[in-house]
Amino acid sequence: MNNLEYKIVVSNVSKSYKMYNNPIDKMKEGLSLTGKNLHTNFWALKNVDFQVERGEILGIMGRNGAGKSTLLKIITGVLRPTYGEVLVEGRISSLLELGAGFNMEYSGIENIYFYGMLMKLTREQIDDRLQEIIDFAEIGDYVNQPVKTYSSGMFARLAFSCAINVEPDILIVDEILSVGDMRFQSKCFNKFKEFKKKGVTILYVGHDVGLMKTFCDSTIWMNNGEIEMTGDPAYVVSKYTEFMYLDDISEFTTYKMFQKDEKKTGVNNRELMNSGDETTNKKFNLKNESVEKIEEKIGNNSITHWGTHVGMVKCVMLADGNDIEKTYFSPEDIIKIKVVFDSTAIENLKKFSVAFSIKNKEGTDLIVKSTYDEEIYFNSPKKKQFVTFSLVTHLAVGEYYLVIALEDRKNPAIMYYEYIEGAKYFKIYSDKKIFGIVDMKTDIKIESME
Known part of the structure; x- marks a missing residue:
């Protein structure tokens, strides 16, 4: 050898x-x-x-x-x-x-x-x-x-x-x-x-x-x-997680997976991160868009895409504080994550949740938020409605991707109507040298003991 x-x-x-x-x-x-x-x-x-x-x-x-x-x-x-x-x-x-x-x-x-x-x-x-x-x-x-x-x-x-x-x-x-x-x-x-x-x-x-x-x-x-x-x-962990979820629910519900051509082997990080949409610099008003136009914005670049009701998510958008679609942000930028979905198939809206996660290239959850955990509930089912999450990430320079999930929170073990890992990809840039994962605002004082 x-x-x-x-x-x-x-x-x-x-x-x-x-x-x-x-x-x-x-x-x-x-x-x-x-x-x-x-x-x-x-x-x-x-x-x-x-x-x-x-x-x-x-x-x-x-x-x-x-x-x-x-x-x-x-x-x-x-x-x-x-x-x-x-x-x-x-x-x-x-x-x-x-x-x-x-x-x-x-x-x-x-x-x-x-x-x-x-x-x-x-x-x-x-x-x-x-x-x-x-x-x-x-x-x-x-x-x-x-x-x-x-x-x-x-x-x-x-x-x-x-x-x-x-x-x-x-x-x-x-x-x-x-x-x-x-x-x-x-x-x-x-x-x-x-x-x-x-x-x-x-x-x-x-x-x-x-x-x-x-x-x-x-x-x-x-x-x-x-x-x-x-x-x-x-990539492999994401597919394994998908498989284990399927294995748990296959006897109780109709499971669907987003259909697209997939290779047996995973993809490397560089290919993964370069597959996202380019910055459009176009202002996008969700309320004024037609359903057909919105649905065009769900691409085939996801790592995994599965759930019991695949197709509920109609659009995922990343934008800055001015609603300009972008894939490049600074640590101090306001990032808006907009999710358009159809909730007409949901029977219990009080246990329905829209969630997002920002992950690094290794697949580690860095920021996770959901409407359910923030005690924000939906009143009535709608064919076309959207949720907007606005935040300042303070993330260090690097490449990241977005997970979008529509959740059923009836039980402690979360079930998923739809789960899209790699819904969007983006980068954080900064001239400042940032050590660690996040660049949190810190109050620093210099004082003398004399």
Whole structure:
């Protein structure tokens, strides 16, 4: 394998398990002289194929039973594939099962050495890392006590510290970033960032879609043992969220998805952000426009577009304080978000809500508002009505996109009449150097103690 290209190559990997109705059938099949088959084959993985570059953080997501853990066990060598092959270059440190290999009778110190030897480190190498592992775990003098006396949190922190301080070439993380308090989690993420700078390849598996979008360079969505989609995290996560919503409501309602040509793979951020409308510098009066003219303003540039009543939204417009349509704003500009919709299909308008979200390129919600949460309600259904949100974003320089949602708020779990992710795209520009996500107005005073 070329060290400069890929650290992990998974080639057409499939994994089958024999499933028996009861344990005795397995014995009967083994002892059968006629070769009678008493099992069925369950394919946990089917023709999985992908590569991971050196220094890449790859996220793998999917609902329970999608085949994620089976795939990781094959990559780490715990399981062998039924078909296909996996090529891995370098030392793997896995956080699949924290504390695997620990002896409960040994002290924390003894288990650090034991784990290090399992990872093929010399005693001298472990000596060099010992204090760093102890300091990172933050369990104090308990490190000299048998681990059987540890709380579950202390045990996990020590195991986590051991796993990430052995200088791996590849780190595999499986939904364990909830270890410890907020301070400890921050330390873990800083360590991961340090790994990335050093060129360590990281595989992260989890259900935290926010983390998937902000932490990973690329994402794989797995479903029923197969790769459903791969590509840009923001795009793949959006499609996965859409799928999970469909899966939850498909038995109870008619689900529709906005029909357009879509690729199996995601799009990169540059293509995504350049797909929005150009600045028109045209004043647009919603009340004077015909329905046909308004509907022309819903384009095909959305990332995802779905819901139970697709087509309710007739127009989404971004404008400045003078109602001039634009896609470029300064942090101090008034931005108006205007949504035209048809509410005649809504039975309970008191539980109906219009919402928007402004997201960055990674798909992180930065600003979210809804009529329902602001206690603004609709009186009567109308064929053509609109809501205007006016705000000053104070956002830092960058590229952003808009999500528009028509919500049913009857239950704590929000249902969506229509959900458009990527309804509009825009940029924030400024000559001022802005650090952080937003540029909030701050009162600064200089005073003397004399």
